[in-house]
Amino acid sequence: MQVYDTGTRKKQPLFADGATELSIYVCGPTVYDHIHVGNARTFAMFQALVNYLRFSGVAVKYASNITDVNDKIYAAAATRGMSSSELAKQATEWYVEDTTRLGLGRPDMEPTATGSMAEIIALVEQLVERGLAYEAGGDVYFRVNEYREYGKLANRTLDDMVAGSRDDLDPGEHKQHPLDFTLWKGAKPGEDTSWDSPWGKGRPGWHIECSAMAEQTLGAEFDVHGGGIDLLFPHHENELAQSRGGGRPFARLWMHAGMLEAGDGSKMSKSVGNIEKLCDALDRMPAWQLVLFYLSGSYRSPLSWSEQGLHDAQVLGTRITETLRRSQRYLATVQTKGVGEDDSFADSTREWEGIHEALRDDFNTAEALKELNGVLYDLNTDVDEHANTQLVRNKRKAILEFLQVFGIGALEPAEVDVTAEAQALITARDTARAKKDFDESDRIRAELEALGYVVRDTAGGTEVINSEDAPEGEGAAVVGDDPDVVPDPDPDAEPDPEDVISAEAADGEPAQVDG
RNA sequence: GGCGCCGUGGCCGAGUGGUUAGGCAGAGGCCUGCAAAGCCUCGUACACCGGUUCGAAUCCGGUCGGCGCCUCCA
Incomplete structure (x- = not known):
């Protein structure tokens, strides 16, 4: 690396x-x-x-x-x-x-x-x-x-x-060179903490x-x-x-x-x-969204703090979750057979190759995200094509490992607790759908949504997920709603904060992050 | 003024001397009762001007523009 x-x-x-x-x-x-x-x-x-x-x-x-x-x-x-x-x-x-x-x-x-x-x-x-430092007036300076x-x-x-300083350098009362800097500062009035030192009370x-x-x-x-x-x-x-x-x-x-x-x-x-x-x-977005946003650019490059960028991160996170959910469903419904058809045999080595290559070259997380997206794509394609479940498990493993490394395990699909009541509704809805009674079907869907579930009709059967785990906007519709009435996206979603936000304090002085 | 970084398609954002970045947004399509998810198709970008080269967005020079830093004390 x-x-x-x-x-x-x-x-x-x-x-x-x-x-x-x-x-x-x-x-x-x-x-x-x-x-x-x-x-x-x-x-x-x-x-x-x-x-x-x-x-x-x-x-x-x-x-x-x-x-x-x-x-x-x-x-x-x-x-x-x-x-x-x-x-x-x-x-x-x-x-x-x-x-x-x-x-x-x-x-x-x-x-x-x-x-x-x-x-x-x-x-x-x-x-x-x-001889690299000297005491003067209760302070100690580096020479x-x-x-x-x-x-x-x-x-x-x-x-x-x-010669080229933006401002005139202050030669300093005690300094031997204007660029000499303080190692130890004598205690000053108004400072309420100090430590004993060979140069008197002060602080570093x-x-x-x-x-x-x-x-x-x-x-x-x-x-x-x-x-x-x-x-x-x-x-x-x-x-x-x-x-x-x-x-x-x-x-x-x-x-x-x-x-x-x-x-x-x-x-x-x-x-x-x-x-x-x-x-x-973090109050207005999940941590994974912020982390994915950070990862979206190379750590060395300036990165724009923008609602668009945060949105992109949110979409990516949702895609990760949905892909995992989708593949999970596939594994649950497909008839597995053969030796080694088990998560414990999953091998993510191949899927990690591209990601490793990206990260090992100056920790290029933007490139790594591209590679991850490739894995997501391949996994979705595998599911579409009913690929060997071992291939599916391998890719899932790589994705889950990726989430673990970057602390975004929250993107793993949550378990859905389907109550007996909900299960009954699902069954009833399936029956209605089989009879093409879509009015009834939609009515039941509304009932399920009232119970906190979002319904998805998939190739593998009816699936419900908890509303709070659903992507924003999904499941918001109610039966009888005018289909044309769609919640308007924020009409003026402009990049929010202007200005650089950095290791810099609000007053512009470079001291918030130091070491 | 000094040192450094950077200017990529509507947006974010990688990368490379000749090969599709990727994503988002947008348009169309497949699938689908609807919805959701997924998949397919569509944009041929690289500040400007010179130069090097068979060939540069990628190298060199210049111009313009943006960004970071330029102590402590005050």
Whole structure:
């Protein structure tokens, strides 16, 4: 498997020579509010990658941090009239709750800044000892001039950055170079948390937290460091400088997820309404829909947050469910015979070939979805052509495995609990239909719908499913309805939120997702 | 201004030096009492201008447009 490495700007083998295990660190959120769907994209894609690797038999150690000490938390806590630690605790719960709802599972380790304070301080001390950092006015700064490779990850030079900065760089009261960044900040008035350090009471800078947490969870050297592309500079550059400067090999590869943005190319802005919280999105759609939406584009490319895209994801999910239901029905009704005609003999190897090929090339989930669609198509065709049931079972297995890997098992058709009353109605309706008494048949169908069933007349006989499992709109019709009266689709279904939604806070400052 | 990414058919969104992406939406059809599901058929896209090449949407240069990032503090 190969992935695009930001550090070398090339696709690189994911595994080090001879390695069979992987360790992955991904920058998680700063906890001061609910995360939004842009943040969630990054988390979902990396978790999906981990799940896929495990499905492929790879042992993965996956860590993703929770930044619970940061400027943004102090600021937000003040606004809310609560203490920063209270807010961090609350927002951590929100984060865990919201991302768990995605259904993809959780990282193995979720270190916090507050839980890594000793490691952070130790690392800063080492940098000071090595001459890569200096204390000034109660703060400790990293000395970028002393780290020769500063800027290499993000592909920029100190000179370029100083000369070509968008804004005038603030030389800083105590800084030796305008790009020197804070490792430790002395406690300031209004900040309600601080920790003892060799430089007095204070708290860690944003970047050093991740260096320490990554090392604490995965060791001094690990395989992949991930995060949103907006964190490339300065956050990841600084992490690398700190850890490498401190003598650690640090991450071997850097993977960056693209931003979620508006489809009309509108500028990122602070305008209201351009961000949808993950919890809100999950309140209005099933998790599988959001996950399929994320998977519909390559993780590295920008992806447009649009109602159209969400609709497409919904349709795909429905197709998956319907295909499984259809094939299940086929297996239940077809006369199976012969040895090995059993799920336990199903072999999905062949169906996975195309999917593997796609995913092993830089985790191309869009391509994988195309391959999955091919499996769905083949399975439907098999059913149409009354193919060997083993072929059907093989394909079903592949699809079910796919659902499991991507945490969308909810798409598996639900069991239908057909009550005796319902069964009687079905039988009565079949009788009526046999007599071509369609008025009676439709009347009974309405009765079944009142009981919460949607009726489908299939080649294999009458089938009912629970209304709540039926695709939107199906079964809404009532006998006697004018057939011309169809519920209007949303007349102005425009792409909803404009503007980029990314690892960026509502106020446009790049600090929601960090590490 | 610097660094980077990108401009694909109505929409989303892959990919490749010469071969159908896929899906959604739309039209027609098969099946079907109706509905649902499934299947079949239909669009010959790749910002613009040059160049390289037998051949480029795919490589190079330029133009235009979009996007991301450009510390901390304030």
